[in-house]
Amino acid sequence: MDLAALTVGRFLAEAVEEVPDDPLLIWQDTHISYREFDEHSNRAANVWHDLGVRRGDHVAFMVDNKPEFLYAWFGLAKLGATLVAINTGFKEQETRYILEHSQAKYALVDDVYADVVAPSIDTLPGLNAVYCMQAGGMFPHFGELVARADTAAPAADVHPDDVVSFIYTSGTTGNPKAVMQSQKNFVLTGQAYPHWMRMAKGDRIYACLPLFHINSQAYSMMGAIGARGAIVLAPKFSASTFWDDIRRHKVAVFNFIGAMTLILSKKEPADDDLDNDVKVAYGVPALPGELREALERRYGMKVISGFGMSETTFGLLEPFDERRRAGAMGFPRHHPDPSVPRTEAAVVDEDGNHLGDNQIGELVLRGPAHMLGYFNDPDKTAEVLRDGWLYTGDMVRRDTDGQYYFVDRKKDIVRRRGENVSSLEVENVINEHPAVLECAVIGVPSELTDEELMVFIVPRDGAELDFADIGDWAADRLARFKVPRYYRQIDALPKTSTQKIAKHQLRASVDDPSKGYDRDLAASAR
Structure with missing residues (x-):
C-alpha cells in the first residue's frame, strides 16, 4: 500500500x-x-x-x-x-x-x-x-x-x-x-x-x-x-x-x-x-x-x-x-x-x-x-x-496466550492496606447488585495509611439502597481489602461527553467521606 x-x-x-x-x-x-x-x-x-x-x-x-x-x-x-x-x-x-x-x-x-x-x-x-x-x-x-x-x-x-x-x-x-x-x-x-x-x-x-x-x-x-x-x-x-x-x-x-x-x-x-x-x-x-x-x-x-x-x-x-x-x-x-x-x-x-x-x-x-x-x-x-x-x-x-486484560487507569488504582485495588473490578461486582443501576469507586484519604475505598451508587428506578446489604454482597465476592468502606447514594454520576465517569469530579466533591454510610463504623456498632 x-x-x-x-x-x-x-x-x-x-x-x-x-x-x-x-x-x-x-x-x-x-x-x-x-x-x-x-x-x-x-x-x-x-x-x-x-x-x-x-x-x-x-x-x-x-x-x-x-x-x-x-x-x-x-x-x-x-x-x-x-x-x-x-x-x-x-x-x-x-x-x-x-x-x-x-x-x-x-x-x-x-x-x-x-x-x-x-x-x-x-x-x-x-x-x-x-x-x-x-x-x-x-x-x-x-x-x-x-x-x-x-x-x-x-x-x-x-x-x-x-x-x-x-x-x-x-x-x-x-x-x-x-x-x-x-x-x-x-x-x-x-x-x-x-x-x-x-x-x-x-x-x-x-x-x-x-x-x-x-x-x-x-x-x-x-x-x-x-x-x-x-x-x-x-x-x-x-x-x-x-x-x-x-x-x-x-x-x-x-x-x-x-x-x-x-x-x-x-x-x-x-x-x-x-x-x-x-x-x-x-x-x-x-x-x-x-x-x-x-x-x-x-x-x-x-x-x-x-x-x-x-x-x-x-x-x-x-x-x-x-x-x-x-x-x-x-x-x-x-x-x-x-x-x-x-x-x-x-x-x-x-x-x-x-x-x-x-x-x-x-x-x-x-x-x-x-x-x-x-x-x-x-x-x-x-x-x-x-x-x-x-x-x-x-x-x-x-495472559500466556497473548491476550491483554485491563486492570485500571494508573491514576484509578487505589492503594489500600498495602494492596493495589482496581476500582473497575469493584464497580463490576457492585453493578451486579439488583438495586444498583451504576456505581463509581474512588480512593479517599485514610486515617491510617494509603486510602480507603468509597463508592457512589445510582439506584435503579424504584429501588431503595441498603448499603449494609450491598457491602455484604461485595464481601461475598471480593477479598476483604477490596470491599468499600464508604457508601453514598447519588442521583446521577457525573459523566464526560463520551459517557465516561468523571471521577475527578467525584473526588473533588468529597470533603468528609464519613458523612455517608461507613461500613467499618456500622460493623463496630453491631
Whole structure:
C-alpha cells in the first residue's frame, strides 16, 4: 500500500467513484448519497478557501451532531486544514482555552453556543471571524455561503501527515491536551474498521456519540466509507429511542462507550428485543462475562470489546472466535493489508522494562496509526511517545496466550492496606447488585495509611439502597481489602461527553467521606 497517498479527500473520492448513488449519511429520515455528500463537502471547502483557510490552518467547531458538521469538516480536510472540535458541554472559560490554545483562525458554532464563544472574540486577535450554523443568529450564517459555493473542489496540496483533527483529551489535572491525528491515520482506520467488525459492503453504522469524539470521527464516519456503507447519525445517545433508530435504519454495527450498555441492559425486556439487524456492538470497557452474554442473548448480536484511545485508533481487539474471554481486551489489531506495519503491544514497568505474562504493568503500543503528538506540548509528547512506543497510562496484564486484560487507569488504582485495588473490578461486582443501576469507586484519604475505598451508587428506578446489604454482597465476592468502606447514594454520576465517569469530579466533591454510610463504623456498632 502506498501510505503516501492516504488522504481523506482521496479516500472519499474513491468511494464516490465506486458507489456514487448509495447512501453515505442517514439523518433522521433523510438519505444523503456519496455523490451528494461529496458535493456538500466541496461547497464547504470552497467557502473555507474563499475565507483564506489553507493547509495547516485550524478551524474550531462548537456544533452538535448534524450533517452540516460533517460537510464542513470534510471541506477542511480537502484543504489540508485541521478540525478543532470543541466539547459542546464546555463553558466560556474552557472554550476560550481551546480557541486560544488551538490557534483557531475561524470558528463555526451552533447558535445555542454563541453566547459561550462571543466573550472570547475580542481577546483572541488570531480568530478572524465566527460563523453560525443557523440563520438569524448572533454571527453570519455559514449556510448562506455554502449555498452560493461551487460544487467542484478547490485545488489544494494535501499530504497524508497533515493534521485532520485535534482531539482534546479530558484532562483530570490541568488543561486538556490536543491530540494531533493525521489524515493517513484516519484513512488507515477507515480501511481497517470494517475488517475488524466483519462488516459487509453497504453495512450501516449507528453513531450516537458526539462528533467531537474520535470514536465517531474515525470509527463511525471513516468506517462507513471504508465499508462503502452508511453512517446513521443521531443527535445523541438516548436509551428511549436507541433501538427504534437501530431497527428503522437496519443498522449492522454500533459503537458504545462508558455506561451505554449497562443502561441498555437494565431496560425492561421487550417482545421485540431480537427484532434488529445488529451484528456487532463494539466498545469499551470490556464487559463482565455475564453481562455480555445476557446482552448477546437478549439482542442476538455479538458484543466485542478492545482498546483504543484518542492517541491511537488501533490498539487491541477481542477475537470473534472461541478464544474470546470474559474481561479480555484481546490481541493487537492489525490493518487487513499485510504491507501495512503490524501493531505491537507490551507490558512494561515504571522504568520501561518489558514484563512477562500475568505481571501487571503499563500497556505500551507500537504501530501504524499513532498520533503525531500533542499540539504545542513537546514535553508531554516526549513523555508519552518513547522510542516509537505509545505509553497509554493504562495498567494491564497479558495472559500466556497473548491476550491483554485491563486492570485500571494508573491514576484509578487505589492503594489500600498495602494492596493495589482496581476500582473497575469493584464497580463490576457492585453493578451486579439488583438495586444498583451504576456505581463509581474512588480512593479517599485514610486515617491510617494509603486510602480507603468509597463508592457512589445510582439506584435503579424504584429501588431503595441498603448499603449494609450491598457491602455484604461485595464481601461475598471480593477479598476483604477490596470491599468499600464508604457508601453514598447519588442521583446521577457525573459523566464526560463520551459517557465516561468523571471521577475527578467525584473526588473533588468529597470533603468528609464519613458523612455517608461507613461500613467499618456500622460493623463496630453491631
